[in-house]
Amino acid sequence: MTRTDLSRRGLLSAAAGLGLTVGFMGHAARAEGGSHRKKMITVIARGAMDGLSASPPVGDPDYAGLRGRIAIPADQALKLDATFALHPALAGVHGLALKGQARIAPAVAGPDRARSHFEAQDVLESGAAVVYGTASGFLNRALEAMPARKTEALSVGATAPLILRGKVQTGSWSPGAAAGGSPRLPAILGDLYADDPLLGPALARGLETEAMAAMAMQDSPGQAPAVMAGGGAQGLVRQGQALARSIGATVAGFMRQDNGPQIVAISVDGWDTHANQGAAEGQLANRLLYLDALLMGLHDGLAADWKDTVVVVATEFGRTARINGTGGTDHGTGSTAFLLGGGLKPGGIIGDWPTLKASALFEGRDTRPTLDLRGLFKGVLADHMGLDRRALDATVFPDSAGVAPVSGLV
């Protein structure tokens, strides 16, 4: 077994263990030089990330009372401004924020209000105004609307996420053993699949991607970290962080290739903290440690290309403002989105903070959203990726003319 095989296997188990799936789509605009191509990474935190813990408003007078024993203590939180801080697990993101390369939007939500994971994830990924409004993902339609039409698309992960599905033919790849036996088999199957609209294109694109991925892995060797022995639960957390960081660095390696992907989507699971979510330490803190490691892996791996990259971290909805009866939080509405990148314009929080006053809470229980998540994505797609407003309003996010792009972010 070669070293490449070893590191790919390592990544496979790493991704599975962390609940991580990575999808990416490339837009190979061959006329443009490699280093000047703009890049956008979307990280979906599936399960409803608790914004009030990820970016706690420790200066909001109602925060500590609502949150009880899951409130992030002000003296442990990483301060952003008079009101907001970051969770202590997000040390890497905080370092970027101090340099003006990370900002928070603390009260965002998509247009759906049903508090259903599945409905809200569908709305987030499809970009539709209503649930099941369209069967394709908004990033796929964004690629369709981009000026250069020569498009390469790729998703990484065992299953295809909705955000990447659509008319643009997307490839997909996940780390792990590739086909190795009979060299004739792919050609024979190719013939049998000639008239098969599902399997034909999938096999062809899968074979192309295998070849490309093998090259990408050779360009970034040794990404799989050595397995650390012992250390109990804390050891497992450290191991998870190292693996998340290496996945970020590997994805960055793909993106830095001359014809590598410009648009990437990554899913991180495990945010549905109904019980025992913890405060500065605990279940949610561990997920945030992994998220921070993944983001720092991307940052470090992109190196000189970080200045041309924007990362959006978003979740389907937030969680209740009040701690629930089981040391956790239930399904809510507004949550936090993170924006990171080397080319961000400086500024404070994105959107208004509605406060946590009883009268300000949405339906008396949740952070009131003051910003439509689609507006944030539209702003990035317009100012950073160069999409025009008409396409954004009509096809990328259907029926969204009333949702203005957040301008001046990059």
Place this chain on the structure above:
Amino acid sequence: MPMPSRDVSAAIAVTRFGLGARPGELAGVGGDPRDWLLAQIRPTGADQPQVGGETSAVRIQAFRAYQTERRDMRRADGETASDRDPVQIAARMLREGTAVDFLARARLAATTPAGFRERWALFWANHFTVSAVKLITATVAGPFEQEAIRPHVFGRFEDLLIASTAHPAMLLYLDQAQSVGPGSQAAAVLARRRRAGAAAGGGLNENLAREILELHTVGVDGGYSQADVTEFARALTGWSVGGLREAEDRQGRFVFRAAAHEPGPRTVMGRSYRQDEAAQAAAILRDLAAHPATARHLARKIARHFVADEPPPGLVSRLEAAWTASDGNLSAVARALVEAPEAWEPRPAKFKTPYEFLISSWRAIGGQPGAIEHLAPPLNALGQRPFSAPSPKGWDETAATWAAPDAVIKRMAWAEGFSAAVAGELDPDTVAREALGGRLSEPVRIAVARAESREEALSILLMSPEFQRR
């Protein structure tokens, strides 16, 4: 729509309704494949996998004892090296119990002569998902299916719903076990303890109530509001699981904690329910089972699982009518499915999930998996980790999810490895004929016949468009 020819309809019966044909199985289907399917429906429920028989109560007790021991050890020594830690060894044993459960279930699927009965059970197990993503539910996902699902899959939906909701595995998976009514006696005691500085829990958790409405019964467009979710969650308070400090016959089993139950009447979806302890939530469950939106939601879901990702509306209407006419008698619904002409469309529209692909491959060669190592690695690679659906919604059922380019490459790699291991003395032409019967296409028959080796021939068969679908 007339029935397809006998050869094609026999192949549809065994591969679409069932889990794939074993050698000789198609020949035994008989004159009318519908009769062969109807004979698999039986009121006593689905078959049980052959396992050691550890109940969920035993598994939960063992797991809680392990948690207590772990806490004590941490207090004593701080962190310990994982390889020699007796507590980690205990955790591994619990995981191995799960592996035994999963292997037994796969061996049943690979060998059963009643593939339709088993597919029907798997459908309901996925509908009432308890995922092994939490440590405690990892140990009981198998027993849950044996205790709460399999006995009820041909009975009344209402009984299946109540059995799954009241099962300790579900109560733990969706955080119901610890939910406390804010106005209950227990909440008052906990509030006093909190004032005294203790880190006491004690309050409402609406997770299970929401998923029952959204996923298990009326569906997301079933007409309920946030207030209905909260009211239902209040009614469910007290439905819990006996702990280690309780009497032996309560440990790890369903218990009703009257002290944690929110007092008073409740209103859910326009109906009011008087204060009646555990019976209050049971009455709500019975009304949800009988709700017309539940019949519609489940009719569509069954049609989607068995026939097409976008099922024919005529089929959905038939299933809904059978559901309504029989008050949710699942035998009657299964019969309506078998008798619906839309279910016999010759073109296969369903792309097999990874589990279905693996199981049907073993059936095609007349074999069965011998160890969890034959199952877990390929299922992980293909995105369907054993007993670990990504959410309470269960595994997705659509081709768009499972037929990603990478997945096709991974299936090809698995088919090659599997074929290399099992091709041995098999005659691939016979395997192809017996596995697909009237569904075997001429191009695939020729490609199998012309292959350079048995291994290649079997790989071609397993990866053929018709074997990948059902």
